[in-house]
Amino acid sequence: MHIAFDADDTLWHNESVFSLTCERFAELLADHCEAGELDNKLIETEQRNLRLYGYGVKGFTLSMLETALEVSAHQIDPANIQAILDAGKAMLEHPIELLPGVKNAVIDLAAQHPLMIITKGDLFDQESKIARSGLSDLFAIIEVVSEKNPDTYRRILDRHDIAAERFVMVGNSVKSDILPVVAIGGNAVHVPYATTWVLDRVAHRGARGEGFWQIEHMSELPAVLDQIAALGWA
Amino acid sequence: MHIAFDADDTLWHNESVFSLTCERFAELLADHCEAGELDNKLIETEQRNLRLYGYGVKGFTLSMLETALEVSAHQIDPANIQAILDAGKAMLEHPIELLPGVKNAVIDLAAQHPLMIITKGDLFDQESKIARSGLSDLFAIIEVVSEKNPDTYRRILDRHDIAAERFVMVGNSVKSDILPVVAIGGNAVHVPYATTWVLDRVAHRGARGEGFWQIEHMSELPAVLDQIAALGWA
Structure with a gap:
């Protein structure tokens, strides 16, 4: 079977880097906007710009700048514009910190199965992170995509001649890594990034036919x- | 034979959109920097940031902002920061204007050969431009890459099981579309974007073994x- 991994927040920390940057952003705009409201404004800007910028750090940086101009009514000190540009660059250079258990799991599995990375976002940044992760040689196939929907997965499986039943996607996002894979008849293993909510520690399969663990x-x-293999599903 | 096209400045105008933006940028910074010097500063910034941003409009916009802060010694009016952000967005929304002869050539060739697009840059922006071009259905394979070197082409040909001798790359950039393809034993057709310098109008093959037209x-x-086909090269 082919086993594919999502990258951000599945193989390594990513959301935490965004959170740190948002804290820094709130400090820089503290004179103009309260942190909670700033967060909401930033999310609004990001959603408005998604159509033009897609996912990734560069688009996020541009949306921070736009939000900063908006909430300060163009009264922001240009030195703080520079600080926002710098914060964006720091995200792009942030060291890759693998999530616990990832390194061993990937090394073990690579000896038995062809492994893939299927990740969404900025091509250049994602390739740089994969290279810096030290794991890239363990993956036979690396695909950076702009959106993860059923068509995306179908196209990738077709391209590499992989049957959906013999494909397992591992990721932290229900929307991007689980639902579209189940929709095309593949298998999906959900590894939530934040485990603060109560989870059944025991791996379990959902209702038969759902292909979900x-x-x-x-x-x-x-x-x-x-x-999964013992059950003859993949 | 498989025929691959570069996209920007091969299938449609791109450099002209950058030039227009640079003119707008010079107007916005006219109080702080003379246009020629500004151009040089911007190129320096872009080169410095290439390692972090890669190619594409979003990185270019961030480099414009950084240059604006630098040449104005942080004295730029924040309204002009907004104008630079808007100029970047205008680039991303700019209508796709096909180059002369492209539409007919692509329609004719698609009836006889599998066509590909191999383009460098921002994944999201490139996919958006391909969709807006109205040509995407005519291409069997679309590859957006972060760099075009011999390894990139070798990987793409391997992935699609295409022999280099049966591959023709068509593009405007000697560095990206011609030399790396010739280096791996493929065929390359150079279509310069700006034809102000004197060119031999007659198609010609370079020294044998070079695979260059x-x-x-x-x-x-x-x-x-x-x-090329008659000569038995592809």
């Missing part, structure tokens, strides 16, 4: 894959 | 491809 930690992945 | 206009492409 959930684990709390990457170290549980090999056992789930064995289970 | 040059045309002035896309309408000459079918004849060159016939020539």
Whole structure:
């Protein structure tokens, strides 16, 4: 079976880098806007710009700048514009910190299966992160896509001649990594990034035909894959 | 044979959109910097940031902002920061204007050969431009890459099981579309974007073994491809 991993917040921390940047952004705009309202304004700007910028750090930086101009009614000190540009660059240079259990799981699985990365976002930034992760040699196929929907997955599987039943996607996002894969008849293992809410520690399969499993930690992945294989699903 | 096209400045105008934006940028910074010097500063900034931003409009916009802050010693009016952000968005929304002869050449060739697009830059923006071009259905394979070097082309040909001798790349950039393709034993047709310098109007093959042709206009492409095929090269 082919096993594909999402990258951001599945193989390495990403959301935490965004959060740190948002804190820095709130400090810079503290004279103009309260942190909670700033967050909301930034999300509004990002959503408005998604059609033009897509996902990724560069678009996020441009949306921070636009938000800063808006909430300050163009009264922002240009030195703070520079600080926002710098914060964006710091995100692009941020060291890659693998999530717990990822390195061992990927090394073990690479010895048995062809591994893939399927990640959404900025091509250049994603390739740079994969290279810096030190894991790139373990992945036979790397695909950076602009959106993860059923068509995206179908196109990738067609291109590499992989049957959906023999494909397992591992990722943290229900919307991007789980639902579209289940929709085309593939198998999906959900590894939530933040595990603050209550989860069943035991890997489980959803209703038959759904092709859905959930684990709390990457170290549980090999056992789930064995289970999937034993059930003859992939 | 598989025929691949570069996109920006091969299928449609792109450089002209950058030039218009640079003129607008010079107007906005006219109080702080003379146009020629501003151009040089912008190129320096872009080169410095290439490692972090890669190619594309979003990185270019961020480099314009950084240059504006630098040449104005942070004295720029924030309203002009907004104007630069708007200029970047205008680039992303700019209508796609096909180059002369492209539409007919692509329609004719698509009936006889599998066509590809191999383009460098921002994934999201490139996909958006391909969709807006109205030509996307005519291309069997679309590849957006972060860099065009021999390895990139080798990887793409391997992935699609195409022999280099049966591959023809058509593009305007000697560095990106011609040299790396010739280096891996493929065939390359150069269509310079700006034809102000003197060109031999007649398609010609370089020294044998170089796999290089040059045309002035896309309408000459079918004849060159016939020539390549007749010579048994692809």
